[in-house]
Amino acid sequence: MHEMGIAQNIVEIAVEAARKEGASKVTRINLISGELRGIVPMQLTFCFGIVAKDTMAAGAYLDIEEVPVSGHCKNCNADFSVEEYEYVCPKCGSPNIELTGGTELRIKDIEIE
Numbered sequence: 001m002h003e004m005g006i007a008q009n010i011v012e013i014a015v016e017a018a019r020k021e022g023a024s025k026v027t028r029i030n031l032i033s034g035e036l037r038g039i040v041p042m043q044l045t046f047c048f049g050i051v052a053k054d055t056m057a058a059g060a061y062l063d064i065e066e067v068p069v070s071g072h073c074k075n076c077n078a079d080f081s082v083e084e085y086e087y088v089c090p091k092c093g094s095p096n097i098e099l100t101g102g103t104e105l106r107i108k109d110i111e112i113e
């Protein structure tokens, strides 16, 4: 379950940011999670709860915004979203595409008090 390691990272980053700001508590963390990361939000929320316990992030709300996989066709320049892992351009059928979204995993913002 790789969610535990990710939760650990999120808590560390959030606590560090809160400490820098002189805050006493992290209240909310907004996370961007690309579909290709294969993160199960429920599992991540569960792991987060365990890891955040006894830290400044304890009880913080973890909001996970899932980003779909998107691609760009190098053949016809179309931008599209990739459905069901079909890595061909829906317009011209070319497999010559590059992924432009769906692999990211980052904290968008953190709310503290």
Ligand SMILES: [Zn+2]
Binding pocket: 073, 074, 075, 076, 077, 078, 089, 090, 091, 092, 093, 094
């Ligand atoms: Zn195309």
